[in-house]
Amino acid sequence: MTDSAETPVIRMEVARYRPGEDAEPVFQAYDVPLMDDWAVLDGLTHIKDRLDGSLSFRWSCRMGVCGSCGMTVNGEARLTCGTFLTEYAPGPVRIEPLKGFPVIRDLVVDIDDFLAKLSSVRPWLVREGEEPPLTAEYAQTPEQLEAYKQYSMCINCLLCYSACPVYVLDPDFLGPAAIALAQRYNLDSRDMDDRFDVLNLEDAVWGCTFVGECTKVCPKHVDPAEAIQRYKVSAALRSVLPWSRR
Amino acid sequence: MTDMIDVLIVGGGGAGLRAAVAVAETDPALKVAVVSKVYPMRSHTVSAEGGAAAVIGLGDTLDEHCYDTISGGDWLCDQDAVEAFVAEAPRELIQLEHWGCPWSRERDGRVAVRPFGGMKKMRTWYAADKTGFHLLHTLFQTTLKYQDIIRYDEWYVTKLVVDDGRVHGVVAVEIRTGRVETIPARTVVLATGGCGRAFPFTTNAAIKTGDGMALAYREGAPLKDMEFVQYHPTGLPFTGILITEAARAEGGWLINKDGYRYLQDYDLGTPTPEPTLRSMELGPRDRLSQAFVHEQRRGRTADTPYGPVVYLDLRHLGEEKIEHRIPFVRELCRSYQNLDPVSDLIPVRPVVHYMMGGVHTDLDGATTVAGLYAAGETACVSINGANRLGSNSLPEILVFGRRAGIAAAEFARSHREAEPAAVHSQGEDERRRLARAREGGGNGGRIADLREEMQHTLEGAAGIYRSGDVLAKAADTLAGLRERAEEARVEDGSTTFNTELINLLELHAMLEVAQTIVACALNRRESRGAHQRTDHTDRDDAAYLAHSLVHRAPDGTPSVGLLPVTITRWAPGERVYGRD
Numbered sequence: 001m002t003d004s005a006e007t008p009v010i011r012m013e014v015a016r017y018r019p020g021e022d023a024e025p026v027f028q029a030y031d032v033p034l035m036d037d038w039a040v041l042d043g044l045t046h047i048k049d050r051l052d053g054s055l056s057f058r059w060s061c062r063m064g065v066c067g068s069c070g071m072t073v074n075g076e077a078r079l080t081c082g083t084f085l086t087e088y089a090p091g092p093v094r095i096e097p098l099k100g101f102p103v104i105r106d107l108v109v110d111i112d113d114f115l116a117k118l119s120s121v122r123p124w125l126v127r128e129g130e131e132p133p134l135t136a137e138y139a140q141t142p143e144q145l146e147a148y149k150q151y152s153m154c155i156n157c158l159l160c161y162s163a164c165p166v167y168v169l170d171p172d173f174l175g176p177a178a179i180a181l182a183q184r185y186n187l188d189s190r191d192m193d194d195r196f197d198v199l200n201l202e203d204a205v206w207g208c209t210f211v212g213e214c215t216k217v218c219p220k221h222v223d224p225a226e227a228i229q230r231y232k233v234s235a236a237l238r239s240v241l242p243w244s245r246r
Numbered sequence: 247m248t249d250m251i252d253v254l255i256v257g258g259g260g261a262g263l264r265a266a267v268a269v270a271e272t273d274p275a276l277k278v279a280v281v282s283k284v285y286p287m288r289s290h291t292v293s294a295e296g297g298a299a300a301v302i303g304l305g306d307t308l309d310e311h312c313y314d315t316i317s318g319g320d321w322l323c324d325q326d327a328v329e330a331f332v333a334e335a336p337r338e339l340i341q342l343e344h345w346g347c348p349w350s351r352e353r354d355g356r357v358a359v360r361p362f363g364g365m366k367k368m369r370t371w372y373a374a375d376k377t378g379f380h381l382l383h384t385l386f387q388t389t390l391k392y393q394d395i396i397r398y399d400e401w402y403v404t405k406l407v408v409d410d411g412r413v414h415g416v417v418a419v420e421i422r423t424g425r426v427e428t429i430p431a432r433t434v435v436l437a438t439g440g441c442g443r444a445f446p447f448t449t450n451a452a453i454k455t456g457d458g459m460a461l462a463y464r465e466g467a468p469l470k471d472m473e474f475v476q477y478h479p480t481g482l483p484f485t486g487i488l489i490t491e492a493a494r495a496e497g498g499w500l501i502n503k504d505g506y507r508y509l510q511d512y513d514l515g516t517p518t519p520e521p522t523l524r525s526m527e528l529g530p531r532d533r534l535s536q537a538f539v540h541e542q543r544r545g546r547t548a549d550t551p552y553g554p555v556v557y558l559d560l561r562h563l564g565e566e567k568i569e570h571r572i573p574f575v576r577e578l579c580r581s582y583q584n585l586d587p588v589s590d591l592i593p594v595r596p597v598v599h600y601m602m603g604g605v606h607t608d609l610d611g612a613t614t615v616a617g618l619y620a621a622g623e624t625a626c627v628s629i630n631g632a633n634r635l636g637s638n639s640l641p642e643i644l645v646f647g648r649r650a651g652i653a654a655a656e657f658a659r660s661h662r663e664a665e666p667a668a669v670h671s672q673g674e675d676e677r678r679r680l681a682r683a684r685e686g687g688g689n690g691g692r693i694a695d696l697r698e699e700m701q702h703t704l705e706g707a708a709g710i711y712r713s714g715d716v717l718a719k720a721a722d723t724l725a726g727l728r729e730r731a732e733e734a735r736v737e738d739g740s741t742t743f744n745t746e747l748i749n750l751l752e753l754h755a756m757l758e759v760a761q762t763i764v765a766c767a768l769n770r771r772e773s774r775g776a777h778q779r780t781d782h783t784d785r786d787d788a789a790y791l792a793h794s795l796v797h798r799a800p801d802g803t804p805s806v807g808l809l810p811v812t813i814t815r816w817a818p819g820e821r822v823y824g825r826d
């Protein structure tokens with residue numbers, strides 16, 4: 001399937017950074033076969049398997065659901081398993097780590113900050129009182145499911161953080177995915193919290209300047225920008241009508 | 247050296263996280279840790295699509311779920327394990343609901359169920375067609391509530407520390423820094439998932455490399471039923487991306503190159519426009535994948551650059567149903583295959599999907615090594631027998647993840663002795679071995695070349711149909727490969743995020759597991775479920791109504807024995823599909 005005489009190639013310029021060896025990232029060029037059905041990620045695994053075993057990047061599912069393979073492709077935040085190489089023909093195509101995060105090595109970035117932020121919004125179902133016995137489910141109609149479903153589709157790929165102009169300048173900004181996930185629970189008919197203490201802050205929803213880049217890059221149509229705007233409205237309402245929720 | 251952990255869980259997928267919560271809820275005073283080579287929410291459970299089976303009323307009974315599972319497994323399931331599984335599956339799925347899992351719903355607010363292959367009743371709960379994704383994120387986010395659960399994210403376990411028949415912890419590499427650490431623990435729960443990556447064409451994620459099976463096997467715990475490898479009938483031809491069985495449950499048809507619903511020629515029933523339970527496209531996976539091979543031999547499959555295919559036809563379902571019930575199928579077809587199932591046929595072929603076998607455990611996940619437990623796809627309890635039914639695995643990882651967690655917690659509470667000196671010395675030996683692997687950089691082949699050779703050897707010998715002489719040859723090839731893998735070339739000498747070293751360790755694990763697959767397949771001279779021998783074409787209950795149990799001999803070769811199957815209420819019978 002690969003490397004036959006007629007197969008065209010595409011040049012991939014890949015950012016390399018090995019702490020201790022490279023003072024700063026450098027680009028290294030590799031020529032890989034330009035196959036119709038190859039994703040950018042297939043180009044990278046080809047490099048690792050055939051050309052240079054020392055290139056480091058994360059991936060796993062290769063079906064757009066584990067959220068591991070986000071990188072910057074020709075300047076844009078993309079899921080590399082879901083982006084065809086042919087989109088960049090004839091090349092070259094530049095692969096860099098996700099912007100906005102510290103780089104650990106090559107294309108691998110440090111996402112611990114996001115995990116801490118995710119924990120801080122209580123991303124679990126908050127209920128009052130005893131949990132009922134495990135014999136019946138909480139009722140939830142399809143309409144009630146629809147009310148939060150979209151925000152539950154987040155795969156934590158962090159493309160939205162990478163694209164967010166606020167996060168780049170202010171690393172304390174809670175950021176799009178964490179707010180969308182907080183809203184996922186707020187809007188769930190089974191949940192009894194509104195996460196006001198963690199969302200109604202300068203570094204949370206009020207930090208967002210509604211640029212909307214997050215929604216544009218999101219591969220799962222989560223629409224974090226809308227999640228944030230909706231919370232602003234309910235937070236504003238709540239300060240006028242202190243007893244109202246959501 | 248870190249503080250002693252009470253329950254150390256290797257794996258942050260569905261089984262591992264469920265075990266962690268079970269420990270935290272059983273006894274908050276216990277120290278519980280989850281070590282995972284990827285961030286937990288990236289674990290492979292995230293890819294599961296179709297659903298999770300559990301009896302939820304609607305004229306269904308526990309006995310019927312048991313019967314479907316046992317006949318689906320060609321009577322190789324342990325029936326006491328199946329009964330426990332079926333009885334506890336509903337409460338586990340309700341527990342997930344109480345934790346927030348967005349299950350799809352009926353109009354009146356109850357959880358909805360769909361049909362699934364080999365199931366006589368509708369009992370498969372689903373969250374559209376991203377069930378595993380929602381299940382894993384719900385579980386992961388719920389574990390965040392238990393702030394005392396210690397997480398070792400992106401740490402790779404290379405070895406279990408076992409002394410005198412008892413586990414004392416693990417040795418693991420922190421991938422980010424290359425730091426090798428010995429983590430002492432009173433109990434270890436392996437929840438490391440399957441091993442599909444040992445085959446060339448698989449639905450499995452890159453991380454499914456059989457690590458836990460190899461870890462246990464190397465320390466003397468036997469593996470069970472390793473010859474039973476599930477081929478799923480509908481993978482996309484180049485990527486191996488799975489098109490979920492839910493597509494057929496919603497009414498999709500499998501047709502050959504002439505547009506003919508060929509399953510009717512293989513004793514799977516007669517075609518009806520609407521899906522019929524336990525019939526045709528809703529037959530079990532082993533039988534459907536075998537039918538594909540026969541179609542190919544008859545010249546009725548279509549050729550593509552990636553091999554022969556048949557087609558999955560969803561067009562008659564219409565856009566609305568596809569969007570509503572199986573939107574991910576459409577998304578995957580569009581983004582990865584450049585076609586739209588609303589108007590196009592989907593080319594599919596059988597693809598390695600699931601390991602029925604795994605670390606031999608009892609009903610509480612206990613292995614033969616004291617303090618060592620296993621749960622999830624890496625374990626073999628066994629509820630899947632010779633062929634797993636679709637949508638039984640997700641409830642399995644929950645039921646047995648919880649059971650293993652509780653059992654490990656109990657063991658940790660009652661075994662408070664100090665760690666033996668062996669922990670330190672084994673840890674030091676392992677550290678030196680890993681440093682050599684990284685720095686030495688052998689002159690043998692490339693890791694990728696060795697891996698491909700292993701994959702093709704396995705596919706050739708342990709695919710849908712097998713035969714004694716090919717298997718025997720494969721056993722030799724794999725033994726040779728194992729030696730060469732010791733000398734594999736590592737180009738990356740860095741300690742920071744060295745994925746090449748991890749790939750090498752994964753290759754070693756897969757080779758170990760591959761050898762057991764071939765050895766068990768060679769030893770089983772009958773055909774049962776997913777194990778079909780062209781030289782022994784019948785099921786032979788007199789000789790083989792038994793599990794294969796494979797130990798690692800002192801020279802490193804697999805040694806296979808048999809263990810009787812537990813039968814409680816269902817005497818072995820004929821597997822009947824499509825005719826009542």
Ligand SMILES: Cc1cc2nc3c(=O)[nH]c(=O)nc-3n(C[C@H](O)[C@H](O)[C@H](O)COP(=O)(O)OP(=O)(O)OC[C@H]3O[C@@H](n4cnc5c(N)ncnc54)[C@H](O)[C@@H]3O)c2cc1C
Nearest residue numbers: 257258259260261283291296297403439622623637639640
């Ligand atoms: C595409 C696809 C679709 C599926 N759909 C369904 C379905 O609809 N219904 C159903 O019932 N089943 C389905 N299955 C099967 C089911 O998803 C899996 O069997 C199940 O999710 C396995 O869960 P697990 O917790 O055992 O392992 P995994 O989720 O695979 O988790 C393994 C964990 O172990 C960790 N790990 C592994 N090795 C190491 C190591 N050396 N050191 C540290 N950590 C390690 C990994 O990081 C990971 O966290 C599907 C499978 C596939 C491939």
Ligand code: SF4
Nearest residue numbers: 154155157158160218
């Ligand atoms: S909101 Fe979208 S872009 Fe952001 S992490 Fe989630 S899936 Fe990725």
Ligand code: FES
Nearest residue numbers: 061062067069081
């Ligand atoms: S590899 Fe999982 S999202 Fe791309």
